[in-house]
Amino acid sequence: MTTTPPRPAVEIRDLHKSFGPLEVLKGIDFEVGHGEVVCVIGPSGSGKSTLLRCVNLLEEPTAGKIWVNGIEMTDPDVEIDAVRRGIGMVFQSFNLFPHLTVLDNLTIAQRRVLRRGRAEAERVARDNLERVGLTDKADAFPAQLSGGQQQRVAIARSLSMDAQADALRPSRPPRSIRNWSATCSPSCASLPRTA
Amino acid sequence: MKLRRRQRERLSLWLQYLAFIAFTAVVIYAADWGRLRAAFFRVDIVESMFPTIITVALRNTILYTLGAFAFGVVLGTLLALMRLSRVAPYRWVATAYIELFRGLPALLVLFLVGYGIPIAFPEREIPGGVFGSIAIGLGLTAGAYMAETIRAGIQAVPKGQLEAARTLGMSHFTAMRTIVIPQAFRIVIPPLTNELILLTKDSSLAYVLGVTAQTIEVTKFGRDTLNDRVNATPLLVAGLTYLAITMPLSQVVRRLELRYAKAR
Numbered sequence: 001m002t003t004t005p006p007r008p009a010v011e012i013r014d015l016h017k018s019f020g021p022l023e024v025l026k027g028i029d030f031e032v033g034h035g036e037v038v039c040v041i042g043p044s045g046s047g048k049s050t051l052l053r054c055v056n057l058l059e060e061p062t063a064g065k066i067w068v069n070g071i072e073m074t075d076p077d078v079e080i081d082a083v084r085r086g087i088g089m090v091f092q093s094f095n096l097f098p099h100l101t102v103l104d105n106l107t108i109a110q111r112r113v114l115r116r117g118r119a120e121a122e123r124v125a126r127d128n129l130e131r132v133g134l135t136d137k138a139d140a141f142p143a144q145l146s147g148g149q150q151q152r153v154a155i156a157r158s159l160s161m162d163a164q165a166d167a168l169r170p171s172r173p174p175r176s177i178r179n180w181s182a183t184c185s186p187s188c189a190s191l192p193r194t195a
Numbered sequence: 196m197k198l199r200r201r202q203r204e205r206l207s208l209w210l211q212y213l214a215f216i217a218f219t220a221v222v223i224y225a226a227d228w229g230r231l232r233a234a235f236f237r238v239d240i241v242e243s244m245f246p247t248i249i250t251v252a253l254r255n256t257i258l259y260t261l262g263a264f265a266f267g268v269v270l271g272t273l274l275a276l277m278r279l280s281r282v283a284p285y286r287w288v289a290t291a292y293i294e295l296f297r298g299l300p301a302l303l304v305l306f307l308v309g310y311g312i313p314i315a316f317p318e319r320e321i322p323g324g325v326f327g328s329i330a331i332g333l334g335l336t337a338g339a340y341m342a343e344t345i346r347a348g349i350q351a352v353p354k355g356q357l358e359a360a361r362t363l364g365m366s367h368f369t370a371m372r373t374i375v376i377p378q379a380f381r382i383v384i385p386p387l388t389n390e391l392i393l394l395t396k397d398s399s400l401a402y403v404l405g406v407t408a409q410t411i412e413v414t415k416f417g418r419d420t421l422n423d424r425v426n427a428t429p430l431l432v433a434g435l436t437y438l439a440i441t442m443p444l445s446q447v448v449r450r451l452e453l454r455y456a457k458a459r
Contacts, residue, residue, distance in 0.1 A: 056362055058358050058361070058362065081361075081364050081365070081366050082364065084361065084362055084363070084364045085363070085364035087362070089359075089362045091355055091358070091359060091362075093355055095353070095355035095356060095358065095359035096359075097356065097359070097360075097374055097378075098378065099377050099378050099381060099455075108373060108374075109360070109363035109364060109365060112365060112369050112373060113363060113364040113365055113369075114364075141457055143457065144457070157363070158363075161363060161364065
């Protein structure tokens with residue numbers, strides 16, 4: 001491990017985003033430290049989701065710069081697929097893959113993106129299902145779950161993508177995950193994985 | 196005479212039953228059954244058609260249909276993706292193709308593949324002989340229809356699915372292949388079934404390519420037997436043979452949809 005001065009997990013400078021004539025984000029500046037939990041609160045339509053979607057470039061910012069774990073997302077040459085792996089995101093409507101079982105929802109990206117073998121991907125997936133308390137739903141389809149259960153699967157899916165967070169897990173009590181998801185559920189929530 | 200509303204309704208119902216039964220009885224009575232049977236159901240002719248109608252004609256009908264369907268699905272998927280592409284020339288080509296081939300009669304396209312191409316390129320041969328020509332000829336038209344169906348299916352998959360997949364780090368291609376397209380195909384099962392049933396019947400156009408005893412399909416077989424025996428029975432048998440595959444097909448698809456309903 002090198003000892004570079006710690007950069008914030010997320011750093012946003014003068015972020016602007018317009019949809020046509022509608023300016024949603026008018027110069028946002030903020031940073032989130034490692035391990036910090038931040039809630040973005042505001043009335044509907046105020047740009048909370050747009051802000052979070054900008055962080056992993058689901059929306060292209062009109063102007064401004066964004067760094068995640070020290071990598072500039074707004075750099076035109078950024079390897080976007082690679083950087084997105086390090087950013088977890090639970091969507092407002094969860095966006096689970098309805099044609100796959102819960103277990104496959106958790107393993108498909110591990111296998112296709114991280115190139116993990118089936119056994120390892122399933123082990124990670126089952127670990128994360130256990131953390132969110134849904135071990136018994138591994139073979140269910142998303143449509144068979146309640147909204148809250150779907151949300152927990154979405155969180156487990158997001159967590160399944162990172163080996164480093166995997167190693168850190170014992171130090172982070174599962175309850176914090178639940179609190180976090182409860183607090184941020186009205187909008188989509190995003191957190192850097194290498195926290 | 197005064198009747199209550201309930202009684203009036205019941206009376207009307209009975210009168211309609213009666214009228215229906217009377218009409219049916221008249222039709223049954225008026226029909227010349229002996230003549231009908233002689234024209235449409237000569238048991239000796241039915242027997243003479245078996246087993247060839249199954250072992251050769253039906254087999255070929257199924258082969259031609261599946262060949263054209265497979266070719267059409269591949270072509271249709273490709274065209275659908277081209278229509279949704281960010282590359283403008285791809286969209287133009289796909290749109291032009293779809294407009295063109297949807298507007299041409301399948302018969303004309305079949306002639307084109309069966310006779311036009313061999314005349315234009317005498318040194319080349321369409322692979323698979325008659326089977327290849329039919330599969331390609333019918334598939335070219337079917338692909339144009341399926342392209343629009345499949346495009347609609349892809350667009351019916353919520354945008355969030357692609358976003359979720361991309362957020363997990365998948366490339367656009369992987370996300371489309373493993374997340375969006377599998378869901379799109381479930382959505383388009385019913386309209387693609389329609390296309391498969393239409394193709395089953397369109398496979399009868401194969402006769403224009405001059406089929407032989409080995410490559411004959413159900414309709415041509417029925418027509419040939421009709422000419423042979425100067426009797427309409429073969430047409431009835433051919434018709435029932437088509438129903439024997441299209442009706443179970445509908446059942447199979449219904450099953451398939453039920454199985455997928457869980458994963459919606």
